[in-house]
Amino acid sequence: MSGQDKADCGLLAILGAGVMGETVLSGLLRAGWDPGQIIATDRRPERQGELAEAYGIRMLSNSEAVSKADTVLLIVKPQDMNDLLDEITTEIRTDALIISLCAGIATAQIESKLPAGTAVIRVMPNTPAQVDEGMATISPGSHASEEHLKRTTRILSATGRVLTVPERYQDAVTAISGSGPAYLFFVVEAMIEAGVHLGLPRDTATELVVQTMLGSAKLLRETGEHPTVLRERVTSPGGTTAAAIRVLEDHKVRAAFIGAIEAARDRSRDLAEAARRDSQTAADQAGHAGRIEHPGRIAPAGRTGHAGRADAGRGGERR
Numbered sequence: 552m553s554g555q556d557k558a559d560c561g562l563l564a565i566l567g568a569g570v571m572g573e574t575v576l577s578g579l580l581r582a583g584w585d586p587g588q589i590i591a592t593d594r595r596p597e598r599q600g601e602l603a604e605a606y607g608i609r610m611l612s613n614s615e616a617v618s619k620a621d622t623v624l625l626i627v628k629p630q631d632m633n634d635l636l637d638e639i640t641t642e643i644r645t646d647a648l649i650i651s652l653c654a655g656i657a658t659a660q661i662e663s664k665l666p667a668g669t670a671v672i673r674v675m676p677n678t679p680a681q682v683d684e685g686m687a688t689i690s691p692g693s694h695a696s697e698e699h700l701k702r703t704t705r706i707l708s709a710t711g712r713v714l715t716v717p718e719r720y721q722d723a724v725t726a727i728s729g730s731g732p733a734y735l736f737f738v739v740e741a742m743i744e745a746g747v748h749l750g751l752p753r754d755t756a757t758e759l760v761v762q763t764m765l766g767s768a769k770l771l772r773e774t775g776e777h778p779t780v781l782r783e784r785v786t787s788p789g790g791t792t793a794a795a796i797r798v799l800e801d802h803k804v805r806a807a808f809i810g811a812i813e814a815a816r817d818r819s820r821d822l823a824e825a826a827r828r829d830s831q832t833a834a835d836q837a838g839h840a841g842r843i844e845h846p847g848r849i850a851p852a853g854r855t856g857h858a859g860r861a862d863a864g865r866g867g868e869r870r
């Protein structure tokens with residue numbers, strides 16, 4: 552990213568500097584961002600000290616951070632989102648761009664808790680972002696412009712590739728690239744175990760499998776060839792690979808992947824629906840408690856002030 556691009560992103564606040572927050576933070580610094588251009592928040596004082604020392608960034612309170620920031624990244628767990636939005640809604644700058652990396656929370660749900668017209672973008676990242684090989688999809692909310700999408704792409708490009716998709720695709724995306732690293736690690740585990748069964752030392756089997764996975768991904772990316780073509784090149788008629796593929800087909804591994812990914816997509820929908828219901832319940836309860844809405848805030852009927860904690864048992868951080 553050029554210096555001008557970084558300057559265009561303005562001051563960036565990361566609210567919730569846990570695993571994913573630190574992934575984004577460290578990726579931006581590796582990409583050459585100035586630590587003075589990033590501020591962050593976290594709930595625990597010891598975590599705040601740790602991050603300030605490790606990265607040389609300023610750690611502030613949520614309200615202080617959003618009052619200064621041009622771009623605000625929300626990176627808390629779904630069950631903490633309502634409380635966070637309630638805490639920042641009166642302080643947030645009306646021209647700020649809000650980027651949520653929170654799984655399963657719709658842009659409409661975030662917009663309904665922030666000042667009318669706030670630009671919101673939803674992101675589904677994945678863990679290879681830790682080594683700058685992430686895959687993030689971004690979806691604009693109803694007030695996000697092309698410029699906001701470009702800004703989000705510039706920020707997330709520090710840790711990998713970025714694709715803009717309609718928000719209705721985000722459950723499918725969660726099932727493919729969000730959860731995807733876990734399926735591939737599962738395959739790696741199974742292949743290592745198979746190597747051990749064949750008598751290879753575990754570290755030798757691990758080296759063989761990991762490099763084969765990395766090399767195959769690189770071959771796919773760099774040649775742009777269809778996976779079927781690349782697989783057929785390794786599959787001589789009547790050969791060793793053909794024997795292995797026949798066993799995989801006998802065990803319906805392809806069908807199992809389709810079923811597994813459909814199950815992840817359905818679970819993502821269920822968690823999103825649970826988060827939406829929790830948010831509505833919390834808002835209704837706050838309404839009954841007679842809280843006063845921030846002056847000038849446009850809110851749906853019954854939604855006032857601090858909504859309280861949503862059910863911590865639902866919509867957890869694991870997908």
Ligand SMILES: NC(=O)c1ccc[n+]([C@@H]2O[C@H](COP(=O)([O-])OP(=O)(O)OC[C@H]3O[C@@H](n4cnc5c(N)ncnc54)[C@H](OP(=O)(O)O)[C@@H]3O)[C@@H](O)[C@H]2O)c1
Nearest residue numbers: 567569570571572593594626627628629631635652653654
């Ligand atoms: N980790 C992943 O691989 C991954 C992948 C894709 C998407 N995501 C999404 O990223 C989000 C964060 O996940 P994570 O794994 O990074 O979780 P995490 O490690 O628990 O990080 C969240 C951090 O936010 C802090 N926090 C909570 N409420 C706060 C508040 N009101 N103000 C300031 N800080 C607050 C938490 O503090 P405490 O420690 O006190 O709770 C914690 O340090 C989730 O919505 C998840 O869906 C994560």
